[in-house]
Amino acid sequence: MNSVRRLMFIAGLYYFLQGMSGNPGLHRQSLNFYLTQHLGFGASELAYFTFLITIPWMVKPVYGIIADSLPLFGYRIKSYFILGSLIASLSYLIIFWVGLSTVSSLYLLFILPAVGVASSDVLCDKWMLVTGKPLNVTDRMQSAQWFSISIAGIIIMVVGGYIAQYMSLRHAVLLSLPFALMIIPLTVFSWKEDRVDSVGHAAQEAKEGLRHAAKSKKLWGCAAFLFLFNAMPQLGSPVLYVYETNALNFSQVLIGYLDMTANVGFIIGVALYGLFCKKLPEKLMLRLIVVSAVLSAICFIFFRGPFSAFIIFFGSSIIGIIAYMGPLVIAAKACPKNAEGTVFALLMSVINFGKQSGNIIGGWIYEPFGFTWLVVFSTVCVSATWFLLPLVSFDDSRR
Template structure:
């Protein structure tokens, strides 16, 4: 349910972009930068995982956090609908919304990780596929309505509707099978300092377990590759301006494109789960990167109008391009999730998985910021697209730059060995504390 809500929250994404573009009259580089800032809460996910693993609220390490996250999300989108009147206010509200979504993502990921530990790659892959299929279904539902709702209600009306969905996360907390965590028993004479010492001891123990997990090459090196793989610049915002201002695409049509992309994401999960979940990681990264770069360059055909000379309308070309690239991107992303889930030891599931995902999100944040800087450097604006083809070419080809570092990614046996070492270190740390 939580993954489904995360997918359906995409209902507001198109509205946010239109708000920046049409109401605040920002240029593509500024929108790309503000969008990346809104994603900052996803970069500090280890903090939420650390708190969830270490500091129960009202006796629960998962339920209570989900309730709080849902309320934060609802308040942020309600503010976007009724209060926000400036780009600064919009960024502040979307950051709060991202905080709620990112924290709930950490909590539910930790639950999934608890069920992945000790299972082979195929089983873990099936569970991860199920979770991301739920998110993709939510994405399909949001994409189906997003464009038409923006066109009919405007961005703020869509924000008001979006505010309802985070409350489902709060309600879903009641469905989690979680035993309450007993509070540490202190003697009657114990004072506040004793309670603080107990809490500090918990925090130190968690830090020791986390450091023992990540302080090994078998985790650090793959994490470095994933960061670099995600940190290449993107031209997504500039292409949005080109599609709306130069090609005249309506919000309704862009909603259809998002729907096609959401369905393609679901198909990508299915393809991976059915045929690719046992393919070595290095081979997956290599071929998806090469195919993605080749297909990504086809956007230049749209920018130059060559697609029309080939008998393909702009609309048909964009739909087909979105479907193919989304399937490929989802197939490439699934092995990262599986590897991360299988490396997490018991007791720090949320923290370590969140750390690995934050490295990935940090790479995406870096790529978005680099794309913003490159857009500004090339002079691509809301009505000047002369060098857009150069921007797309540079961004697409740069995705191949991390491939010489593929040796950093372990094969299947390397992943199993890393998982074994992580568990041994966690067990040793636990024995030492006892």
């Protein structure tokens, strides 16, 4: 196996394990089912709860700063990566042992695994940038990551539907544990990283990288566009789940199969993206991001039953792939040397915060106006992001 294929394999395997363990994890549909059916959450309440437990994904620069400036046992990545996986694993054991009683306890218990998985995700992204940029294979590694997490998503959605239907949330969480543990030997035996001889030298490198990043107009413009693009009213998971469960009376198994169909479409989209889109100039890429998002959203105007659902979930996932992958590639290109982990984490946090804010706004619109008007409003708002494209400075050709 040559070095590039090895890097792609490791990146893909990590994201597969991450998807199975906590992003979203085998227990995610069970959690949504518990909140809506046992605690009576509506769309906006589910969006709020999802926002709270994803806060660790919105402060990802903190993990990057620590890893860039304070190596643990001589390593910037490996040691913290193992620590993050241990936090996630121990958190799942605590959830299983302690049980579930109140909304507050649910929040406290589920935010801990998010800390572990989110911190590990930052370090994987940093490793991808540090190793991939010199070989000019960052986009290929990202494609491998998203292909693998989509495979995990297919498994999660099919199995997760049955788990939500027939198992308790506590036992569903326990099923995510082995995959969190598997990340540790993968890190120990597969990841190569040179030891950092001087903590002071590492901190100085990170400081210089951040200073350079703060002066980058392209980086600020990229961050502004990524936030505003993602903060538009979303047809996100909370709204879709409530609509499917309460309005359409879909079973948990059917919802699982629908999400599986979306992941199959996503995999096909990733393959098409790798074949046709990775060499596009940034200017054209950004325009396609907006067009892709608009077409993906407007498909849901026809979402009325199981048959239309399968077609829409499959088609919108393929169409919307550029809206998923394009911003990640643009963010990766904007990262300066020696602060890759911190800056890429910052941009991912901007995306995550924007998406969760968009989910909350979507919940606000859905409850008084219904699903159809949410689709219309979402499509109009996403279309308006075309006028935000000047925020990002363009290169005439792909670097």
